[in-house]
Amino acid sequence: MLQRYSVHLTLGLVGGAIIYSAYQEYLSLYIMSVLMFMGVNVILSTSLNLVNGYMGEFSCGHAGFMCVGAYVSSLLGVWLFARDKVFGAPLLDPEYALYAFPLLIIAGGVAAALAGLLVAIPSYKTRGDYLAIITIAANYIIISTIENIGAIGGSRGFMGMKRLVNSMEDIADLPWMPIWVFAFTVFCVWLMRRYVSSTFGKGVTAICQDEVAAEIMSVNTNKIKTITFMLSSGMAGIGGGLFAYILGYVNPGSFNILKSTEVLVMVYLGGMGSLSGSVLSAILFTILLELLRPLQIIKWIVIPLLLIILMQFRPEGIMGNRELGDLFPRLKKYYRFK
Amino acid sequence: MLESIIQNLINALQWGSFYALIALGYTLVYGVLTLINFAHGDVFMVGAYIAFFVATFLLSALGLPGWAALALCIPLTMILTSLVGVTLERVAYRPLRKKGAHRLYVVITALMCGLILEHANLALLGASRKAFPPLIDVQVYTVGGVTFTNLKIAVIVTAFLVFLFLHWVVTRTRVGMAMRAISYDKFAVPLMGIPLDQIIVVTFVLGSGFAGLAGLLFAMSYPVLEPYMGALIGWKAFIAAVVGGIGDIRGAFLGGFLLGAVEIMVVAFFPSTFRDLIAFTVLLAILTWKPTGLFGIAKTTKI
Numbered sequence: 087m088l089q090r091y092s093v094h095l096t097l098g099l100v101g102g103a104i105i106y107s108a109y110q111e112y113l114s115l116y117i118m119s120v121l122m123f124m125g126v127n128v129i130l131s132t133s134l135n136l137v138n139g140y141m142g143e144f145s146c147g148h149a150g151f152m153c154v155g156a157y158v159s160s161l162l163g164v165w166l167f168a169r170d171k172v173f174g175a176p177l178l179d180p181e182y183a184l185y186a187f188p189l190l191i192i193a194g195g196v197a198a199a200l201a202g203l204l205v206a207i208p209s210y211k212t213r214g215d216y217l218a219i220i221t222i223a224a225n226y227i228i229i230s231t232i233e234n235i236g237a238i239g240g241s242r243g244f245m246g247m248k249r250l251v252n253s254m255e256d257i258a259d260l261p262w263m264p265i266w267v268f269a270f271t272v273f274c275v276w277l278m279r280r281y282v283s284s285t286f287g288k289g290v291t292a293i294c295q296d297e298v299a300a301e302i303m304s305v306n307t308n309k310i311k312t313i314t315f316m317l318s319s320g321m322a323g324i325g326g327g328l329f330a331y332i333l334g335y336v337n338p339g340s341f342n343i344l345k346s347t348e349v350l351v352m353v354y355l356g357g358m359g360s361l362s363g364s365v366l367s368a369i370l371f372t373i374l375l376e377l378l379r380p381l382q383i384i385k386w387i388v389i390p391l392l393l394i395i396l397m398q399f400r401p402e403g404i405m406g407n408r409e410l411g412d413l414f415p416r417l418k419k420y421y422r423f424k
Numbered sequence: 425m426l427e428s429i430i431q432n433l434i435n436a437l438q439w440g441s442f443y444a445l446i447a448l449g450y451t452l453v454y455g456v457l458t459l460i461n462f463a464h465g466d467v468f469m470v471g472a473y474i475a476f477f478v479a480t481f482l483l484s485a486l487g488l489p490g491w492a493a494l495a496l497c498i499p500l501t502m503i504l505t506s507l508v509g510v511t512l513e514r515v516a517y518r519p520l521r522k523k524g525a526h527r528l529y530v531v532i533t534a535l536m537c538g539l540i541l542e543h544a545n546l547a548l549l550g551a552s553r554k555a556f557p558p559l560i561d562v563q564v565y566t567v568g569g570v571t572f573t574n575l576k577i578a579v580i581v582t583a584f585l586v587f588l589f590l591h592w593v594v595t596r597t598r599v600g601m602a603m604r605a606i607s608y609d610k611f612a613v614p615l616m617g618i619p620l621d622q623i624i625v626v627t628f629v630l631g632s633g634f635a636g637l638a639g640l641l642f643a644m645s646y647p648v649l650e651p652y653m654g655a656l657i658g659w660k661a662f663i664a665a666v667v668g669g670i671g672d673i674r675g676a677f678l679g680g681f682l683l684g685a686v687e688i689m690v691v692a693f694f695p696s697t698f699r700d701l702i703a704f705t706v707l708l709a710i711l712t713w714k715p716t717g718l719f720g721i722a723k724t725t726k727i
Contacts, residue, residue, distance in 0.1 A: 144528060208708070212715040215460060219666045220711055222659060223704040230701040343659060347535055354532050386543035390536035397536075398519055401529040 092421040101268045108261035120376050122264060122332050125271040126325045127368040131352035132278050132361060133321035138350070139358035139407070140282055141314050142294030144218040145205065147225030148322050148349045151198040153341035154228055155323025156330035159194030160247045161238060163187075163331075168249040172237065180253040187254060187266060191327040198323020199316040201228060206315035210308050213297070225346060232338045243337025247330055267328050274321050279361055281317065290314055294359070351393060356403050363405030370404075427569035432692050433685075438576045438645070440684020441583035444677045445638035446661035447668070448590055449631030451676035454665070455607050456627045457521075460531050463512055463538035465658010467632050470541055471505040471639025472649050473549075476556055478504070483557055494559040501640045502633040509632025510625055512537050518621070538655070545651040556647035579641050586634055587677045594673055599626055607671065660703075667707050669720030678718060683707070 104121060107113050113121075130148065137145045165173045167183040178186075204224045209217055233241040254262045281287045289310045292300035301307050330336045348371075356367030374392075378385040396403075411418045446468050453461045478500045482493040516533050563574050594600035602623045606613050614620050642657075643649060664683040668675025683703060690702045711717070 144531070204708075208712050208715070212711065215454075215670060216666060216711060216715055216717070218460070219663055220708060223663060223708045223711075226700050226704045227708070230697070230704070234695075234697050234701060343655075347539070350532065350535070354529070358528075383543055383547045387540050387547060390539040390543075393536045394516055394533050394540075397525070397529050397533045401520070401523070401525045 089420060096421075097272055101272070104268065105261060105264055108264045118261075118264060119332060120372065122267045122328075124369055124372040125267040126329050126332070127349075127352060127372050128271050128365050129274045129321055129325035129328070130349045131356065131364040131368040131371075132275055133318045133325065134349050135353045135356070135358065135361065135364045136278060136282070136290070136314060136318045136321075138353050139360065139364075140287075140290045140294060141311070142358075143209065143213060144215070145221040145318075146218055146343070146346050146350055147205070147221035147223075148319075149341040149343070149345035150221075150225035150228040151201055151319035151322040152326030152329065152345070153232065153336075153338060154201045155191075155194035155198040155320075155326035156336045156341070157194075157232060157238070157244065157326075158197035158323070159190045159327030160244060160330040160336055162193055163190045163250045164244075164246040166190075167253065168246050170246045170249075172239075172244075180250075181257060183250050184254045184257045184262070187250075187262070188270075191266070191270060191324055191331075194327035195320040195324040198326065199320030201323075202316045202319030203312070204228075205319070206312045209311050209315065222343065225341075225343060229338045229341060239337070241338060243335055243339075245335040247336075248334035251331060251334070263332060267332070270324055270328060274324060275361065275365060277317075277321070282361070286310070291359075351389075354403055355393065355396065357405035357407055358403065359407035360403070360405040360409055362410040363403055363408075367404055428692075430570045432688055434570065434572050434576060434580075436685040436688040437580045437681065438684075439688055440681035441579045442638055442642055442657065442680075443661045443664045443683050444583050444680025445586060445634055445641075446657060447665035447676035447680045448586065448673065449635045450662050450665040451668075451670055451673060452590070452594075452603075452627050452631045455671035455673075456603050456624060457517075458527065458607070458671075459517065460534065460662070461631070462531060462534040462658070462662070463541060464631065464635060465654040465656075465661065466538040466541040467505060467509050467512070467654070468635040468639050468642075468658060468661075469545070469651065469654025470508050471501060471632075471636030472556075472643045472653065473545065473554070473639075474504045474508075474636060475501040475640035475643050476554055476649055479557055479559060483559075490559045490561070497559065497640060498637065501636045505636025505639065506629040506633040508541075509628045509635070513625065513628045518624075538658070542651050542655065549651070551651070554649040556643040556649060558647070559644060575645055579645060582637065582641060583677075583680075586637070587673070590630065590634075591673050593630070599623065603627060663704075663707055667710050667717055669717030672717075672719040675717055675719035 108118055130152065134145065134148045137143050163183075163186075164170045166178050166186065167176050167180045169175055201224075204227070205217070205221050208220045212220065232238070238244050251263055282290060289300065289305040289307075292303070292305050293307055293310060297307060326341070352368050352371050353364060355371060356363030356365070374389065375385070378388055381388060405413065411421075446464065449464050449467070450461060453459055453464070475497060479493055479497050482488050482496055483490070488496070512534075516537050517530055520530050520533060560575070565572055565574070592600075594603060602613070602618045603626075605616070605618060606620065606623060610620070642653075660683060661680065664679035665676040666679070667682065668677070668679025670676070686703045686706050687699050690699050694702065714720075
């Protein structure tokens with residue numbers, strides 16, 4: 087009984103506490119936004135872990151897919167539900183914004199998944215360092231395409247998403263952004279867990295260990311690669327969409343290689359092929375970034391230094407490739423997360 | 425028409441020279457260690473800054489004439505930059521290698537080293553851009569409608585000389601033979617009495633030294649220095665090295681010029697904001713067509 091429902095219960099309590107305190111305004115806006123970015127980072131790091139950890143490829147252009155998701159969901163949202171300089175009057179009544187919001191975010195995810203094909207198709211023939219290049223190139227291609235579309239702001243960026251968030255809050259006075267971010271974070275982590283522990287998902291680990299052997303054992307490697315890349319980039323798109331609505335402003339410059347590096351760092355900090363490690367490291371890394379904020383530029387010396395030291399003394403990251411349940415077997419009695 | 429083609433060709437050769445010089449460093453290290461040294465672009469940036477300080481010191485403190493300052497600046501910059509490269513190897517990469525850590529962890533370490541170099545520079549010297557002092561008088565020649573400067577020619581000639589030198593080192597010398605041996609079988613090499621660590625240090629000295637030279641030439645050609653200048657050029661040079669077939673000197677050289685040519689041609693015919701877009705699309709197409717790069721050899725995987 088406890089084993090079956092403890093995860094639901096914990097998530098419900100944590101989510102409820104966060105949302106209730108946001109509603110009552112116990113937490114300052116700053117802390118709320120840090121918590122929301124934490125959720126986005128959890129989505130990003132778990133989704134990159136799917137490719138870099140479970141499948142054993144080296145993708146370092148994750149921010150590009152995030153960019154696609156961010157732009158598609160915010161453009162769609164502003165076009166449909168908000169008055170804007172570019173698109174004019176809203177097409178639909180802003181009252182529907184609340185119901186359509188998850189669809190908007192998922193639309194961003196779907197678009198990003200399609201962009202993931204840019205990497206997935208070359209991956210049939212290449213792997214390793216050559217695929218790493220393709221991901222970097224994909225990141226640059228996406229950013230510079232958006233920079234060259236003047237109609238949506240180009241490199242100046244695009245804004246107007248705050249109006250949509252405001253109209254959601256007009257309909258029902260609840261802290262909608264924290265609610266959606268929490269819901270999508272839980273959804274993405276759950277989806278990942280379902281995917282990698284399914285029979286189909288065993289093929290992903292098989293590719294990581296030996297692609298040729300996997301192929302011989304009748305694993306359809308191309309199909310698995312396509313689906314995994316698309317799932318991973320799609321979730322990055324969901325993360326990007328949420329990121330755009332939290333900030334209320336997107337510009338292509340914020341999705342450059344540095345952002346991709348940040349996500350990579352989270353994956354390796356947590357440990358390759360460990361879902362709980364990714365979640366933990368995303369949370370820790372966000373807190374670390376905020377704690378070190380007063381150091382300003384020194385922050386970007388301290389964080390890499392910490393990582394170098396981590397790599398020297400515990401190169402497998404916080405969790406290695408084990409899950410929470412493997413590290414503390416006794417915990418298994420109390421929870422089940424499948 | 426012909427003039428503009430030749431003009432663009434000269435520009436492409438000069439622009440590609442920088443990519444080629446940096447890509448050579450990537451490919452040397454990769455060829456020996458199969459390590460993507462992501463800090464290499466930032467070593468190039470550090471090289472440009474070292475050149476700046478050395479040149480300013482020689483010009484203002486010692487009051488040397490420009491040509492003498494340049495003659496001293498080249499070896500000093502190369503030595504100091506290669507010290508930076510070797511320090512990275514000793515402090516960050518070697519301990520990991522000794523532990524037999526997975527290749528990816530070394531790559532992450534390299535990425536982080538690059539970030540540290542960039543931001544340490546930003547923290548120490550501030551965000552203001554530095555103007556590189558002119559070392560030589562730039563003379564403009566015009567031959568039949570094609571203009572070029574002595575600096576451009578010097579850059580192109582240097583790139584070719586460096587390539588020939590490295591090619592000679594790798595194919596004709598004992599050190600080069602040891603390098604190739606290491607890339608062939610890292611575990612058998614120490615058994616044959618080849619000092620593994622020394623050869624690796626030599627590789628880093630060569631790679632970083634020529635990155636320093638590229639930094640000096642870049643600073644002379646485009647005399648504005650900023651801490652992030654190495655990041656983008658570094659990523660692009662790496663892509664150039666991969667397109668040529670990473671681990672092969674000829675590939676890196678050719679890839680550098682190819683990338684330079686594509687970028688210059690794009691700028692010549694399209695708005696300059698399309699540069700990255702088209703350049704990377706072309707590279708993606710090349711990699712899809714020839715997945716191991718132009719000179720790369722597809723390895724058969726044994727089961």
